[in-house]
Amino acid sequence: MSEIINGKNMVLSTCYYPEHWPETMWREDLQRMLGVGIEVVRIAEFAWNKIEPHEGKFTYEFFDRFLDVAEEEGMKVIFCTPTATPPAWLTHKYPEVLNANIDGVLYRHGARRHYNYNSPVYQELSARITEKSAAHYGPRKCVIGWQIDNELNCETNIFYSMSDSIAFRKFLQEKYGSLDELNRAWGTNFWNQTYTDWEEVFVPQTTLSDSTNPHRVLDFTRFISASARGFAKLQSDILRKYLKSGDFVTTNGLFGNLDNHKMTEESLDFITYDSYPNFAFGLDMFQEGPGELKDRKWSRNLTEARSISANFGIMEQQSGANGWNTRMEAPTPRPGQMSLWTLQSIAHGADFVSYFRWRTCIMGTEIYWHGILDYSSRENRRIREVGDIHKKVKQLTEVAGAKYAAKVAVLKDYDNIWDANLDVWHGRVEQASQKALFTAAQLSHTPLDYVYLTETLTAEDLAQYTVVFYPHPTIMTAERAALLETYVAAGGQLVFGCRSAYKDISGLCVMEDLPGQIAKLTGTDIPEFSFIAPDAGRVTVDWDGTELEANVFTDLLDASGEGAKLEAVYSSDYYAGSGALVSNALGQGKAWYYGSAFNVDSARVFLEKLGVASPYGDWITLPATCELAVRAKDGVSYLFVLNYEKTAAEIELKQAGVNLYTGQKVSGKLQLGAYETIVIKML
Ligand code: GAL
Numbered sequence: 001m002s003e004i005i006n007g008k009n010m011v012l013s014t015c016y017y018p019e020h021w022p023e024t025m026w027r028e029d030l031q032r033m034l035g036v037g038i039e040v041v042r043i044a045e046f047a048w049n050k051i052e053p054h055e056g057k058f059t060y061e062f063f064d065r066f067l068d069v070a071e072e073e074g075m076k077v078i079f080c081t082p083t084a085t086p087p088a089w090l091t092h093k094y095p096e097v098l099n100a101n102i103d104g105v106l107y108r109h110g111a112r113r114h115y116n117y118n119s120p121v122y123q124e125l126s127a128r129i130t131e132k133s134a135a136h137y138g139p140r141k142c143v144i145g146w147q148i149d150n151e152l153n154c155e156t157n158i159f160y161s162m163s164d165s166i167a168f169r170k171f172l173q174e175k176y177g178s179l180d181e182l183n184r185a186w187g188t189n190f191w192n193q194t195y196t197d198w199e200e201v202f203v204p205q206t207t208l209s210d211s212t213n214p215h216r217v218l219d220f221t222r223f224i225s226a227s228a229r230g231f232a233k234l235q236s237d238i239l240r241k242y243l244k245s246g247d248f249v250t251t252n253g254l255f256g257n258l259d260n261h262k263m264t265e266e267s268l269d270f271i272t273y274d275s276y277p278n279f280a281f282g283l284d285m286f287q288e289g290p291g292e293l294k295d296r297k298w299s300r301n302l303t304e305a306r307s308i309s310a311n312f313g314i315m316e317q318q319s320g321a322n323g324w325n326t327r328m329e330a331p332t333p334r335p336g337q338m339s340l341w342t343l344q345s346i347a348h349g350a351d352f353v354s355y356f357r358w359r360t361c362i363m364g365t366e367i368y369w370h371g372i373l374d375y376s377s378r379e380n381r382r383i384r385e386v387g388d389i390h391k392k393v394k395q396l397t398e399v400a401g402a403k404y405a406a407k408v409a410v411l412k413d414y415d416n417i418w419d420a421n422l423d424v425w426h427g428r429v430e431q432a433s434q435k436a437l438f439t440a441a442q443l444s445h446t447p448l449d450y451v452y453l454t455e456t457l458t459a460e461d462l463a464q465y466t467v468v469f470y471p472h473p474t475i476m477t478a479e480r481a482a483l484l485e486t487y488v489a490a491g492g493q494l495v496f497g498c499r500s501a502y503k504d505i506s507g508l509c510v511m512e513d514l515p516g517q518i519a520k521l522t523g524t525d526i527p528e529f530s531f532i533a534p535d536a537g538r539v540t541v542d543w544d545g546t547e548l549e550a551n552v553f554t555d556l557l558d559a560s561g562e563g564a565k566l567e568a569v570y571s572s573d574y575y576a577g578s579g580a581l582v583s584n585a586l587g588q589g590k591a592w593y594y595g596s597a598f599n600v601d602s603a604r605v606f607l608e609k610l611g612v613a614s615p616y617g618d619w620i621t622l623p624a625t626c627e628l629a630v631r632a633k634d635g636v637s638y639l640f641v642l643n644y645e646k647t648a649a650e651i652e653l654k655q656a657g658v659n660l661y662t663g664q665k666v667s668g669k670l671q672l673g674a675y676e677t678i679v680i681k682m683l
Contacts, residue, residue, distance in 0.1 A: 002144070002145065002246045002248045002269065003076055003144040003145070003246065004145070004248070004313060004351065004352040005248070005269075005270050005309075005311050005313055005351050006351075006400070006401075007311070007400055007401025008397075008400055008401065009351070009400055010346065010353075010393045010394075010397055010399070010400050011039055011040060011352045011353075012037050012039060012040075012353055012354070012355075012386070012389070012390055012393060013038060013040035013041060013042060013352065013353070013354035013355070014033060014038050014041055014042075014319075014354055014355045014356075014357060014372065015041070015042045015315070015316060015355070015356045015357040015358065016029070016033075016042065016043055016357070016358045017043070017357065017358075017361070018043060018063070018066040019047050019050055019062070020359075020361055020362075020363075021359070023065065023066075025377075027069050027072075027073065028377075029358060029359070029377075030069060030070060030073045030075045031073060032377075032383075033075065033358065034073065034075065035387075036383060036386045036387040037386070037387065037389075037390025037391075037393070037394070038355075038386070039075070039076055040075070040077070040078060040144070040354065041075055041076075041077055042077075042078040042080065042147060042354055043063070043066070043077060043079060043080065044063060044079055044080045044082060044133075045080035045081075045082060045084060045149070045150040046082060046084060046085045046112065046150065047063075047082050048082035048085060048086065048087050048090075048129060049087050050062045050063060051129060051132065051133060052087070052129055053087075054089060055089055055090070055093065058132050058136075060136045060137070063079075063137060067137065067140050067142055067143070071140070071141060071142045075142065076142055076143075076144045077140075077142045077144065078144065078145050078146065078147055078250075078354075079133065079137050079138075079143050079145075079146055079147075080146065080147040080148075080149075080150065081126070081129065081130045081146065081149055081235050081239075082129060083115070083129065083148075083149045083231075083235070084113055084149045084150040084151070085112045085113075086114070086115050086125075088109050090125060091108070091114070091115075092109070094119070094121045094122070094125075096119050096161070096162065096163060097115050097119040097121055097122035097125075097163075098114055098115060098116065098161060099113075099114055099115060099116040099156065099160070099161055100116075100159075100161045101160060102158070102160050102204075102205060102206050103160075103205070103206050104205070106161070107156075111155070111365075112150075112155065113150075113151075113154060113155040113156065116159050116164055116227075117159065117227040117230065117231040118161070118163040118166070118167035118227055119161065119163040120163070122163075123231070126231070126234065127234055127235070127238060130234075130235045130239065131238050134146070134238060134239050134241070134242040135242055138242035138244070139242070139244065143244075144246070144247060144248070145247050145248035145249065145269075146243075146247070146249050146250070147250055147251055147272070147315065148232050148235045148236060148239070148249065148250070148251040148267070149231070149232070149235070149251060150252065150253075151251075151252055151255060151274065152228045152231070152232060152251060152255065152258060152263075153224075153228055153253075153255035153256060153257055153258045154255050157224060157255055157257040157258065158224065158257070159203065159224055160203050160205065164203050164223075165201075165202045165203050167223070168201065168202070168203050168220065169198050169199075169201050171219075171222075171223045171226060172198075172219065172223075175219070179195050179198065182195060182201075183195060185215060185219075185506040185508075186213055186215040186219070186506070187215055187506075187508055188213070190213075203220055203223075204216055204217055204220050212422070214422055214423060214507050215506045215507045215508065217422045218415070218418060218419060218422065218506065218507045221257050221418040221421070221422070222414075222418070224257045224258070225257055225259045225262075225414070228257075228263070229258070229259065229266060229267070232251060232263050232266070232267045232268070233266050233267045236266070236267035237267075248270070249267065249268055249269055250268050250270055250271065250272050250313065250315070251263075251267075251268060251271070251272070252273070252274050252315035252316065253274045253315075254271070254273055254304055254305060254308075256421070257418070259414050260304075261308050261414075261452050261454050262454065264308050264309060265456075270308075270309035270311065270313065271305055271308045271312050271313075272305075272312060272314060272315035272352070272354075273301060273302065273304075273305040273312060273315070273345075274314070274315055274316035274317075274356070275301065275302065275314050275316070275317050275318060275341065275345055276298075276316070276318045276322060276356075277295035277296075277297075277318060277341050277344070278295065278318050278321070278322050278330040278331070278333060278337075278341075279322065279328070280292075280294040280295040280297060280298075281294070281330050281331055282322060282328060282330035282331075283329040283330070293438075293439060293442060294644065295340075295341065295344075295644060296344075296442065296644045297438075298344060299348060299442065299627060299629075300438050302344065302345060302347075302348035302350070303348060303438075303450050304450055305349075305350075306348055306349045306404055306449070306450075307412075307449065307451060307452055309349075310349055310403050310404070311350070311400075311401060311403070312349055312350055312351075312352075313350060313351070313352035313353070313354070314345045314350045314352065314353045314354060315354050316354065316355075316356035316357075317341065317342060317345060317355050317356065318333060318338065318355075318356070319333070319338055319355040319356060319357070319370070319371055319372045319382060320332060320333070320360060320369070320370025320371055320372065320374075320382060321369075321370045322368070322369055323366075323368030323369055324366055324368065324369065325365050325367060325368065326365065329368070332370065334646065334675065335381060335385070336673075336674055336676065337675050338382060338385050338386070338389065339385060339388065339675065339677065340642060340644065340675040340676075340677060342389050342393070343392075343640065343642060343677040343679075344627070344642055346393070346396065346640070347627070347631070347640035348404060348629060349403065349404050349631065351401065353393075355372055355386065356369075357372070358371050358372055358373060359371050359372070359373040359374075359375070359377065360373065360374050360375055362375050372386055392661050395661050395679075396660055396679060398633075398681075399631055399633070399679070401633055402631035402632055402633035402636075403631060403632060403633065404447065404449065404629065404631055405631065406447035406448050406465070407447070407464075407465055407466045407467070407612055407615060408441065408446055408448050408449070408465060408466065408467050408468075408469075408607065408612050409448065409449045409450065409451045409462070409467075409468045409469070410434070410438075410449075410451070410468075410469045410470075411450075411451050411452075411453055411462075411468050411469065411470040411473075412450055412451070412452050412453065413452060413453040413454075413473065413475075413480075414452070415475045415505065416430070416472070416473050416475050417430075419475055419503065419507055420472075420474075423507075425531065426472065426474050428531070428552050428553075428597075429472045429498060429499055429552050429553050429597040430471065430472050432551050432552050432597040432598065433469075433471035433472060433497050433597045433603075436551070436597075436598040436599045436600045436602070436603045437469055437471065437598055439600045439603070440598075440600045440601075440604040440607060441603075442627060443600070443604070443624045444604055444607055444613045444614050444624075445614050445616060445617075445622065445624075445627075445628040446607055446612060446613050446614060446615065447615070447629060447630055449465070451468070453480060453483075457483070458483070459483055459484075459490060462483075462492060463487060463490055463491070463492060465492070466492075466493060466610075466611075466612050467492075467493045467494075467495065467607075467610050468487065468492060468493070468494050468495070469495045469497075469606075470484070470494060470495070470500070471495075471496070471497040471597070471598065472496075472497050472498065472499045472500060472597070473496070473500050473501060474499050474501070474502055474503045475503045475504065475507060476500065476503070476504075476515075476516060476517040476518060477504070477505055477517065478517055480517075481501070481517040481521060484518070484591075485521050485586065487589070488521065488586045488587065488589040488591050489587030489588065490587065490588060490589065491587070491588035491589045492589045493589055493590050493591075493592070494521075494589070494590075494591045494592065495591075495592040495594065495606060496515070496518065496522060496591070496592065496593045496594065497594050497596065497597055498552075498553045498554065498555040498594065498595050498596050498597060499553060499555065500515050500518060500522075500593070501514065501516040501517045501518045501519075502514050502515065502516060513525060513526070514526040514529075514555075515593065518591075518593075519560070520561065521584065521586065521591050522564075522582060522584050522593040523559055523560055523561040523562075523564025523565075523582055523583075523584030523591070523593075524557050524558070524559065524560065524564070524582045524584070524593040525557070525558040525559075525560040526555045526556065526558075527558060528555075528556045528578075529553070529554060529556060529595075530553070530554060531553045532550065532551075532552060532553060536573055537573070538572065539554060539570065539572050539573055539575065539596075540570070540571045541568050541569070541570055541580040541596070541602075542568060542569055542570075542571040543567060543568035543580075543581060543605065543609070544567070546605055546609075548580075548596075548601065548605055549599060549601065549602065550570065550580065550595070550596035550597075551596055551597040551598060551599040552596065552597040553595075553596055553597055554570065554575055554580075554595055554596055555593075555595035555596070556570070556578040556579060556580075556595060557578070557579035557580065557581070557582050557593060558579055559579065559582045559584075561584065563584045563585035564582055564583070564584045565582065565583050565584075565585075566579045566581070566582055567581040567582060567583050567592075568581035570595075579595065580594065580595045580596065581593070581595065594606075616628060616630060616639070618654060618655070619639065619653070619654055619657075619682060620639060620641070620651060620653055620654060620680075621651065621652045621654070622649070622651040622652075623649050623650070623651075625643070625644060625645050625649060626641050626642060626643050626644070626649050626651065627641070627644065628640070628641055629642070637681075637682045638660070638679055638680070638681055638682070639657065639679070639680040639682065640677065640678075640679050641672065641677065641678050641679075641680070642677045643672040643673070643674070643675060643676050643677065644675070645674065645675075646674045646675070648671055648672060648673050648676075649671070649672045650669060650670070650671055650672075651669070651670050651672060651678075652668060652669050652670070653666055653667045653668060653670060653680065654667075655682065655683070656683050657680035657681055657682045657683055658680065658681040658683065659679070659680060660679040660680070660681055661678065665683075666680065
């Protein structure tokens with residue numbers, strides 16, 4: 001059994017950098033960590049030089065000395081492979097390992113993640129440092145698991161080195177077999193882009209007028225994902241040769257252009273996420289408008305992590321102010337916010353939380369990315385808060401392994417996520433609906449899962465959800481449509497939004513009447529469509545007397561076929577009277593096609609009309625400003641209530657439960673102070 005994510009323990013940890021501090025500080029640091037309940041440290045992810053200071057010269061003493069201290073003190077260690085930061089000797093001697101910008105200019109030494117995944121030299125040297133580290137440090141008793149690299153695809157998730165072009169050709173040759181097939185899939189008859197020799201094919205480089213071939217960019221994205229996965233697998237295969245019983249392999253972060261689900265399936269025991277909700281209060285990066293979810297929006301990322309590993313870890317959890325010396329300024333967490341954000345992670349299924357970082361770095365670009373301690377080691381408010389968090393988390397031991405309980409899901413797939421990134425028409429509806437559905441579910445206290453339509457997903461997997469939203473799958477295949485039909489026929493309710501199913505797997509538009517592959521499933525025909533013109537004003541929809549506002553786009557719909565029914569019509573502009581929503585009864589269930597993108601209000605109406613809003617209303621009432629999350633295990637439900645506000649909130653428990661922090665029975669009206677949380681075991 002692994003030491004973390006084992007269904008038995010909730011574990012706190014911190015990220016520690018022995019190479020940043022005099023060795024004389026190590027022991028006291030570890031003792032202080034243990035004193036506030038930190039049982040694990042993550043180390044070494046940027047420390048290649050400490051193990052291979054010169055090419056082929058391996059020296060293990062530095063981390064051996066640290067691991068000796070860890071073992072003496074009883075601290076457990078997650079050891080990392082150091083491939084996120086190639087040493088200067090390496091990039092100087094082998095510049096081909098460097099990534100490049102779109103113009104082919106190499107990213108030079110001085111930051112991190114400046115390598116590319118496809119350089120044969122980098123693969124060889126990465127494999128060697130991984131093997132040497134695993135063989136030497138893996139047997140150590142205190143080492144409980146491994147992190148591969150650090151945040152794959154962070155900093156940049158596009159790759160333009162020559163190694164990438166060469167590997168891209170190979171990827172395409174394997175995928176398409178012939179140039180004729182490649183030319184067909186990429187629609188190269190358009191603007192005379194036909195390839196006549198594989199040597200003419202490169203990763204998409206600088207072109208005129210922001211114009212790209214979208215089919216090529218889609219394949220480029222798939223290629224980047226495959227490259228990152230291959231790099232993770234290269235390391236995982238090596239690490240696994242040296243694991244002791246119970247040791248695990250993970251990596252941290254969720255970044256773009258990477259199929260994190262497949263990577264986890266191929267190479268990891270579980271995913272860990274890095275959670276920095278304080279960005280919501282930052283100066284430059286993530287400015288929010290009024291009515292936004294702010295730090296609560298990080299629950300969306302946690303929902304993503306949970307879609308990969310039902311119980312996951314947080315490898316980096318915010319513990320201080322954010323900031324590089326160049327950007328990303330965000331303030332120190334207010335008293336209570338560290339606890340709130342830790343509990344936010346746990347509420348969504350994290351059974352392991354590691355704070356970034358123990359002490360704030362005194363050098364380099366991250367001097368403002370504060371850890372638990374500031375530059376000095378003096379006792380402070382944040383370390384006291386960690387101690388308090390530990391006391392609470394200890395009381396939650398029985399929740400370990402409990403799964404987040406949702407009956408509503410949003411279905412996603414990587415083809416459509418990546419298509420939405422490269423296609424503004426798709427991107428606008430996707431962004432609007434994803435945000436609206438998540439927000440509406442949050443505000444109405446409707447637990448929501450993300451489910452990914454991967455090669456391994458089955459209709460039975462979907463059957464645990466009463467309602468599934470698949471907002472805008474512009475790319476659709478016959479196999480996916482068949483799986484969705486099986487889900488609906490067996491009793492599911494499936495809701496599509498506008499623009500569904502007008503592209504094939506290459507992103508080429510289909511010539512059938514829309515919505516193409518799902519016309520039969522949805523009983524819908526779309527004779528006309530347009531995005532909502534800026535001068536159109538408010539476009540309304542009448543759904544049996546309930547008014548919705550259409551958002552971004554309008555598909556004008558007809559109901560077609562036996563089970564199909566026109567449920568709502570547009571009620572303004574030239575669309576007035578045209579169909580806006582069609583339902584189609586099929587077997588035991590129903591498919592719905594809504595001709596627009598969602599906004600928070602229309603998403604809420606869908607949740608209500610389909611009977612899935614606020615499923616825990618009989619147990620608890622709480623203000624919209626608090627989040628409700630529910631985890632369940634062995635028939636027992638645990639309610640997490642999180643107050644994100646700086647003012648108190650009142651909740652009412654309509655059935656008795658046990659406040660797990662105190663062990664006391666609670667019911668009726670309860671006050672939650674600023675940023676306060678409560679976890680209630682329902683009786
Ligand atoms: C994460 C990264 C850490 C540290 C932190 C603060 O993305 O994994 O190494 O850089 O951000 O910038």
